[in-house]
Structures are given as C-alpha cells and as structure tokens.
Amino acid sequence: MxxxxxxxxxxxxxxxxxxxxxxxxxxxxxxxxxxxxxxxxxxxxxxxxxxxxxxxxxxxxxxxxxxxxxxxxxxxxxxxxxxxxxxxxxxxxxxxxxxxxxxxxxxxxxxxxxxxxxxxxxxxxxxxxxxxxxxxxxxxxxxxxxxxxxxxxxxxxxxxxxxxxxxxxxxxxxxxxxxxxxxxxxxxxxxxxxxxxxxxxxxxxxxxxxxxxxxxxxxSGSYTLRFDSARALMRLIAEMVPAGPQRDMLMVRPFLVTLLPQFGPKYLKDSDEVRRTKFDLAKPLMETYWTDGVARSLKVNERLRLHLVAAGRPELLKDVLEFMRAKKQPAAVLERKGRRVYLAYPHFRDGSAAVPDAVYLAEPREARGVPGHREDRVDTLLRRVARRARRVMPSREAGPGGRRAAA
Missing domain, CATH: 3.90.550.10 (Spore Coat Polysaccharide Biosynthesis Protein SpsA; Chain A)
Incomplete structure (x- = not known):
C-alpha cells in the first residue's frame, strides 16, 4: 500500500x-x-x-x-x-x-x-x-x-x-x-x-x-561572526541581482540590520583593538557594496555613521555616537524655502571634517515631521508613482515571484 x-x-x-x-x-x-x-x-x-x-x-x-x-x-x-x-x-x-x-x-x-x-x-x-x-x-x-x-x-x-x-x-x-x-x-x-x-x-x-x-x-557569537554573515548575504545579493535600484533596495537589509549595529552605542565600549578590527572588516564591504542608492534609503544618522566607516574616520564616528548616546536632537537646517532639510549632526559643514552636505540631507519621509518643511511637489509625485508601480509590479511587471529581476 x-x-x-x-x-x-x-x-x-x-x-x-x-x-x-x-x-x-x-x-x-x-x-x-x-x-x-x-x-x-x-x-x-x-x-x-x-x-x-x-x-x-x-x-x-x-x-x-x-x-x-x-x-x-x-x-x-x-x-x-x-x-x-x-x-x-x-x-x-x-x-x-x-x-x-x-x-x-x-x-x-x-x-x-x-x-x-x-x-x-x-x-x-x-x-x-x-x-x-x-x-x-x-x-x-x-x-x-x-x-x-x-x-x-x-x-x-x-x-x-x-x-x-x-x-x-x-x-x-x-x-x-x-x-x-x-x-x-x-x-x-x-x-x-x-x-x-x-x-x-x-x-x-x-x-x-x-x-x-x-x-x-x-x-551568541562574537562580533566577527556578524561580519561573516553580512559578507555572505551581500555576496549572494550581488550574485543574483544586477547592479541598480533593486540590488540597492536589498542591500539595505545587511547594511542596516547586520553591519550598522557594529557601529552603534556598543562601539563606544569597545577596546581600541576591536574598533580597529571592525573598521578593517568593514572596509572591503563598504568598498564593494556601499552605493549612493543604499545611502539614500537610510536615515541621516544611519547614513552618516556608515559614511564615516566607509571613509575610515573613526574619530568622527566617535563624536556622532557620543552625541546620540546623550540623546541630543540635531538642529534642522531648512533651505530652498523649507523644501530641503539638513539634520545637523556633529561635523555638519565643518570644513576640517569635509563630510559632504548630502550625507546630512533628510529624505522626504524623515523630513516630514520637521517644522517649516514643505514637501517638494516633484518628490510627492514620484512617491505616488512609485507606490502605484509597487501595487501592480507582482502581477504585471515582475512576473511570477519577480524572477525577471533576479535573473
């Protein structure tokens, strides 16, 4: 039977x-x-x-x-x-x-x-x-x-x-x-x-x-294992998804969930040797997978920290982390009649630090709650188009399971 x-x-x-x-x-x-x-x-x-x-x-x-x-x-x-x-x-x-x-x-x-x-x-x-x-x-x-x-x-x-x-x-x-x-x-x-x-x-x-x-x-596990995990996931995504917006969208996950916590509040308690090792382990990942597309998808404090890791600036990262640990709120700098918002974390427009203004630029979703901010009509229109595209993509564009994008 x-x-x-x-x-x-x-x-x-x-x-x-x-x-x-x-x-x-x-x-x-x-x-x-x-x-x-x-x-x-x-x-x-x-x-x-x-x-x-x-x-x-x-x-x-x-x-x-x-x-x-x-x-x-x-x-x-x-x-x-x-x-x-x-x-x-x-x-x-x-x-x-x-x-x-x-x-x-x-x-x-x-x-x-x-x-x-x-x-x-x-x-x-x-x-x-x-x-x-x-x-x-x-x-x-x-x-x-x-x-x-x-x-x-x-x-x-x-x-x-x-x-x-x-x-x-x-x-x-x-x-x-x-x-x-x-x-x-x-x-x-x-x-x-x-x-x-x-x-x-x-x-x-x-x-x-x-x-x-x-x-x-x-x-469980030491911090080095987290870098192993991030490296493996980034490599898989790069192998399966062509360079471009879709790859950047997926890369946000290992950068935000696996890599960034290594450069959060715990970093301030690390020994100098551990800090150096973390920067050494992150360097090839930043050089290979860190893109403007990934950066734009993050909040300012997240983008800033990873930018400083990519730039090899541990002394500036320490200043940012101490600012965050003190639960300080960055001043909002509004330009273009409120349509552009910068969040002035440490070293904003500090000539000796030379961090680009774009690193401090709040994306629309983060700028929305800032008093005096006015949404750019073009940004609003683009978001509406993107939402509409996401609603139809599974059935009309991506085909079954998004295989076209992953090929």
Whole structure:
C-alpha cells in the first residue's frame, strides 16, 4: 500500500531545548491540518538535558509520523536543519525552532495559501513572547508578492513555509560554515528564486519565544561572526541581482540590520583593538557594496555613521555616537524655502571634517515631521508613482515571484 505524500514536513532542530520543547511539540500536535498530512523530522543535536528522550517519547504517541534522529553536536542550527531537509518527503517544508511554537491552524492556513496562489514561500505572521519579533511586513495579507514589492527582506529567519521542489531544484541547503545569519542567506535565496511569495498577516502562525536563560542562537557569537554573515548575504545579493535600484533596495537589509549595529552605542565600549578590527572588516564591504542608492534609503544618522566607516574616520564616528548616546536632537537646517532639510549632526559643514552636505540631507519621509518643511511637489509625485508601480509590479511587471529581476 502506497503511503500518501504529506503536505508538510516540519523540521525541528533541537539542542538543549527543555522545557520549551514541550510546548513546541504540543503546538505541532494541535495543528488542524490532518495528522496524515504532516510528518515531523526532529534532529537532536547532541543534547544532554533530556531533549532527545522527550522527542522519542513524543514520537511514540503522536498522531502523525515522527522521525527522531540523534547526532553529535554540530555547533549550530544549520546541520540539524540540513539533516531534516534531506529526509523530508512533504510537498512543503516548515522549519520550527524547538524553543518556539506554532500558532493554531498555522500549517492549514499556510498550505492553503500556497496552494491557492501557487506560491513557493509563505510568511505567516510572527509574534514575540519575551522578545521582539519583526513587524514591518505584517501590514496586510498579500496573496502574491516578491522581495522587491514588499517589506519581506526584513524577515529572513527560516520559520516559513517553503515549497520543497523549489529547494531541491536549486540544491538549497543552509550554509554550515556560518555560525549566525545562515537563515538569512537561505531565505533571501528562496525569495529571489521563488515563483511568488505569500504573506499571511491576519493570523498569528508563529510564536517567537525568548528563553529566560538567555540561551538563544541569535544572541551568541562574537562580533566577527556578524561580519561573516553580512559578507555572505551581500555576496549572494550581488550574485543574483544586477547592479541598480533593486540590488540597492536589498542591500539595505545587511547594511542596516547586520553591519550598522557594529557601529552603534556598543562601539563606544569597545577596546581600541576591536574598533580597529571592525573598521578593517568593514572596509572591503563598504568598498564593494556601499552605493549612493543604499545611502539614500537610510536615515541621516544611519547614513552618516556608515559614511564615516566607509571613509575610515573613526574619530568622527566617535563624536556622532557620543552625541546620540546623550540623546541630543540635531538642529534642522531648512533651505530652498523649507523644501530641503539638513539634520545637523556633529561635523555638519565643518570644513576640517569635509563630510559632504548630502550625507546630512533628510529624505522626504524623515523630513516630514520637521517644522517649516514643505514637501517638494516633484518628490510627492514620484512617491505616488512609485507606490502605484509597487501595487501592480507582482502581477504585471515582475512576473511570477519577480524572477525577471533576479535573473
């Protein structure tokens, strides 16, 4: 008798996951998608706290088929996920962290959305429990979009529904050489290769749980690993997207989320040696990937800091960070009858610093709240045209999943 193919393989990589694993597995068992339509591949990555034993106990009583694999510790989440993906038989794969849990009806709703819209990736709304969760992409449910027409580039964690044929066709696996950010690399590649992405924003599908013991992979690792992560993601984007506005749009993500925090308030507490190393690690990334298009997409304080990193000016960066740490607000300098706004952070129009005025120029969205600012009618018109273009791009221009842009 032929066993029907499951709709979803839930891959759970688990390391020292007790007691969080109890609620995680309970959330899988409570799914409304029929148990015959789900399989679970759970990989215990060398736990010593009873995680492996609890997985085996769950496998013995679960209504759906559960395969438990126990292995030596691999040191990170990529290995267990790859092992689980290699064993998966479902039409779709969902990567569930053992600390977290699924929302009610999550798998049923995500599978239905993917089937209805023939999309390769589905993002279900995420809520944080004792930790922050991404928010900017949940404005509305989108049946079919792509990474260029929405805010999904700001959620690159692996906890999404992926069509397995997409992953197998392109031989996609998690990069086991990366100790952090491996999911960002995997998910961005999936977005770029996908024949459409769906966003399910009106139902919580995933609860991102902050561990009380602080043992969460995203908090671990030295600062050098963050540079490794940024470098890998920037390289992937450059390889898959031609130079131009769309590449710049995606590059904002690694610059803003991964690189910029290395030159935030923590930088003031770093030793001189660490500061020098951070500038050395950033230099090739800035030389290769930092463009005017990326810079224009950032707020003034973000753009200024990265400009000073690119220019190799640590002494000026320190002044800016101390200004920010003191929670000072920069004076607004209005020109052209209020249509141009500069935010006068340290070294604005300081001849000895020689930082270009353009670095301090507030883009329309940042200038909007400044008293006396008057929007340029041309800028307003361009924004309206851009919004209209984004609304029609997924169906008329980009084709399925934005493949034309990613080719």
């Amino acid at each position: 032929t066993v029907p193919q499951p709709d979803v393989t839930v891959v759970i990589g688990a390391y020292e996951a007790m007691p969080y694993l109890v609620e995680c597995l309970a959330s899988v068992q409570a799914q409304t998608l029929g148990p015959g339509r789900i399989e679970v591949i759970a990989v215990d990555d060398g736990s010593t706290d009873g995680t492996g034993e609890y997985l085996e106990e769950f496998a013995g009583r679960a209504p759906m088929p559960v395969t438990v694999i126990r292995q030596e510790n691999s040191g990170g989440p990529s290995g267990p996920r790859n092992v689980g993906l290699g064993k998966a038989a479902g039409r779709y794969v969902f990567f569930l962290d053992a600390d977290d849990r699924l929302g009610p009806e999550a798998l049923e709703r995500m599978v239905a959305m993917a089937d209805r819209n023939a999309t390769d990736v589905v993002l279900g709304r995420v809520e944080g429990v004792n930790r922050k969760a991404p928010q900017s992409m949940w404005g509305r449910t989108l049946d079919r979009t792509d990474v260029f027409s929405s805010n999904i580039k700001f959620t690159l964690s692996a906890q999404k529904l992926f069509r397995r044929s997409l992953l197998e066709r392109h031989g996609m696996r998690f990069d086991e050489s990366l100790w952090t950010g491996e999911d960002a690399l995997f998910t961005m590649e999936a977005y770029l290769r996908a024949d459409g992405v769906s966003v399910l924003a009106d139902h919580t599908c995933y609860y991102l749980v902050g561990r009380e013991d602080g043992k969460h992979v995203t908090k």
